[in-house]
Amino acid sequence: MNHEQSENLGGGADIAFSYAPGKIILAGEHAVVYGSPAIAATLDRGVRIAVQLRKSDQKGPVLKASGLGFVGHVRPDPDGEGPEVLRKALTRLVELYGDRVCELELMVDSAIPAGRGLGSSAALSVAMIRGIHRFFGEYVSSEVVAELALALEKVFHGNPSGIDHTVISQGGLIWYKKESTDACVCKISPKRVMHFAVGLTGPHAGTKQAVQALRSRASRHEGLYQHIFAGISQIAAEMRLAITEGKLAAVGELMNLNQGYLNALAVSTPELEKLCTMARDKGALGAKLTGAGGGGAVIALVDDDPKPIVDAFAKAGYLSFATKCETE
Numbered sequence: 001m002n003h004e005q006s007e008n009l010g011g012g013a014d015i016a017f018s019y020a021p022g023k024i025i026l027a028g029e030h031a032v033v034y035g036s037p038a039i040a041a042t043l044d045r046g047v048r049i050a051v052q053l054r055k056s057d058q059k060g061p062v063l064k065a066s067g068l069g070f071v072g073h074v075r076p077d078p079d080g081e082g083p084e085v086l087r088k089a090l091t092r093l094v095e096l097y098g099d100r101v102c103e104l105e106l107m108v109d110s111a112i113p114a115g116r117g118l119g120s121s122a123a124l125s126v127a128m129i130r131g132i133h134r135f136f137g138e139y140v141s142s143e144v145v146a147e148l149a150l151a152l153e154k155v156f157h158g159n160p161s162g163i164d165h166t167v168i169s170q171g172g173l174i175w176y177k178k179e180s181t182d183a184c185v186c187k188i189s190p191k192r193v194m195h196f197a198v199g200l201t202g203p204h205a206g207t208k209q210a211v212q213a214l215r216s217r218a219s220r221h222e223g224l225y226q227h228i229f230a231g232i233s234q235i236a237a238e239m240r241l242a243i244t245e246g247k248l249a250a251v252g253e254l255m256n257l258n259q260g261y262l263n264a265l266a267v268s269t270p271e272l273e274k275l276c277t278m279a280r281d282k283g284a285l286g287a288k289l290t291g292a293g294g295g296g297a298v299i300a301l302v303d304d305d306p307k308p309i310v311d312a313f314a315k316a317g318y319l320s321f322a323t324k325c326e327t328e
């Protein structure tokens with residue numbers, strides 16, 4: 001089921017289902033926090049949630065997690081079971097929706113590896129919001145989903161640029177630029193289908209930490225960092241054009257350039273570099289890390305079949321899968 005269906009079906013239900021995809025960033029992570037544009041796309045895997053009335057009489061809402069880097073029950077209890085960040089997210093849900101969500105049980109099944117820069121927390125936020133509204137039979141626009149998801153994302157990431165929950169709530173491929181009070185968001189229509197191989201290293205230490213550490217490095221060399229962010233802005237602008245013109249070799253070259261800047265920003269790791277090199281040696285048009293870095297995932301763009309690179313990652317001991325951006 002796609003999110004349009006889930007958002008438009010009215011009438012309260014005994015059980016409601018929702019879905020939200022993960023995401024990759026093709027250009028501009030980190031720089032986007034400082035106002036540079038970035039390009040992001042949804043993955044063709046995501047988080048599924050079933051919402052129903054809670055069976056037990058313990059104080060809810062209860063989240064039954066599977067695939068969130070944790071398996072078990074989570075309640076908004078400060079000393080309870082489960083990761084603190086998930087307990088805080090449930091507390092935020094109660095603040096946003098009031099006591100009516102305390103009656104709910106949210107069964108979460110995520111196919112997005114957590115802490116890999118693939119948008120697992122933003123997808124969880126969007127899927128929970130869609131599922132709750134659907135359960136109560138309420139229509140909710142994509143804009144309102146995005147607004148509520150940002151409130152939840154702040155629990156996970158502090159002060160995010162907003163790119164993750166925006167691409168995940170809108171779907172497809174977007175150009176995103178944070179403005180002083182809002183964001184400029186435009187859909188991008190690829191002329192050709194873009195196939196990617198995704199390779200996973202271990203989880204990163206956290207987006208919030210990576211963004212804070214970069215801010216501290218940038219404060220010591222402000223002028224130099226401004227040059228890097230300007231370079232990344234140009235990469236995003238040229239990539240947008242190359243995507244709409246179907247010039248995938250150029251998109252790949254721009255991804256490689258962006259990876260060079262991410263290395264200069266010290267958010268890459270030897271393992272991420274190794275996966276980028278492996279993918280390029282196997283014929284990828286370009287490869288880069290995606291998301292906060294310091295661990296997490298590499299995306300490699302290929303001309304058509306991502307399988308040789310997916311297999312090469314797997315053979316070297318890294319979890320891997322294929323994803324694609326469709327033409328519209």
Ligand code: PMV
Pocket residue numbers: 028029030031032033116117118119157159160161162163164207211290291292293
């Ligand atoms: O949470 P991640 O790993 O998908 O990273 C999000 C992208 C950053 O630019 C690093 C942070 C942000 O808020 O945009």
